Amino acid sequence: MIGIVVPAHNEEACVxxxxxxxxAAARHPDLGGESVEIVVVLDACTDATGVYACAAGATTLxxxxxxxxxxxxxxxxxxxxxxxxxxxxTDADTVVSPSWLVEQLALRADAVCGTVGVVDWTPHGCHATLLAWHFQQTYQDADGHSHIHGANLGVSxxxxxxxxxxxxxxxxxDVALVDALIASGASVAWSAKPRVVTSARKNAKASGGFADALCHAVVQRLEAVSQPRFSPLPSLLNP
Incomplete structure (x- = not known):
């Protein structure tokens, strides 16, 4: 059996x-009919996240x-x-591709670190174009990357x-787990093949996570372009 974990805190808008x-990913024919169970972990939820999760057939905790x-x-x-x-x-504000599970398993590694894509940058308002450009310039969406995202992670x-x-x-x-996996001798595939699209929301559910990294990137870019001599900024290795 394959298990999927989705942590959620008041995610009724996107879950x-x-x-x-x-x-859809659980029904992929290349899984050969293997059962897939989804657990949505309701962490101090006070909205309808749990109701929607149950209606979708997921187990809630x-x-x-x-x-x-x-x-x-x-x-x-x-x-x-x-x-x-x-x-x-994955995360509750993330949409995986139909082949997400298949691609993780096909890599035949002990663990898989995937990349993330963002389609809608509008939550950042007038800074949307700037942030989209920054992400395109600094994010390595390719095999051999060095990103770690709880929104796109698999492990035996x-x-x-x-x-x-x-x-x-x-x-x-997520970073701590991957570090521990590497320390234990696990093989880790750094791949862009398992695809997910995540949100670019400004209101972070977890301090220090992807949303905070995006907001910090906006501040960095605005500060950089305000300088007399603009120079490229370091990439976001683990947003």
Missing amino acids: RSCLQALA SIRARNVGMARAAGAQALLARGARWLSF AAAYRLAGGFRHLACSE
Whole structure:
């Protein structure tokens, strides 16, 4: 069985699209009919996220931690207890491609770190064009990249257990897990083949995550162009 974990804190606006895409990925014919279970971890949700998740056929698990590391770990543990051989992780504001699971498994690695794409930059208003350009210039959406995103991550059950699982971190829990995987000797594929599209929202659900990185990039660019001599800024290796 393949397990998918989706941490969520008040994501009623986007969780339905996320789960529809996951359901399509779970039905991909190249999975050979293997069962796929989706767990949405409701972390201190006070909206209809859980209602929509149940309506979509996902299993829900409620915690009150406001900690994405704890949410991912709780979802992973629940799926491991049900016999999952592979764990895939994404976010509630992310839409995966129909071949997302197939592409992760096809890489035949202990873990897969995928990239993210962004289609809609309008949440950043007048800075949307600037941020889209910055992302295009600095983000490496290709095999051999060095990005780590909880929105596009996969790991075998055995490697996850050996690495000790997700630490209970409020941010960068994905980076900590990959570091632990590498330290344990796991093979990690850095691939752009498993495709996802994530949101460019300004209001971060987890401090220090992708949304914060995008807002920081806007500030950096505005400061840079205000200088008498403009020079390119460093890329966002792990937004």
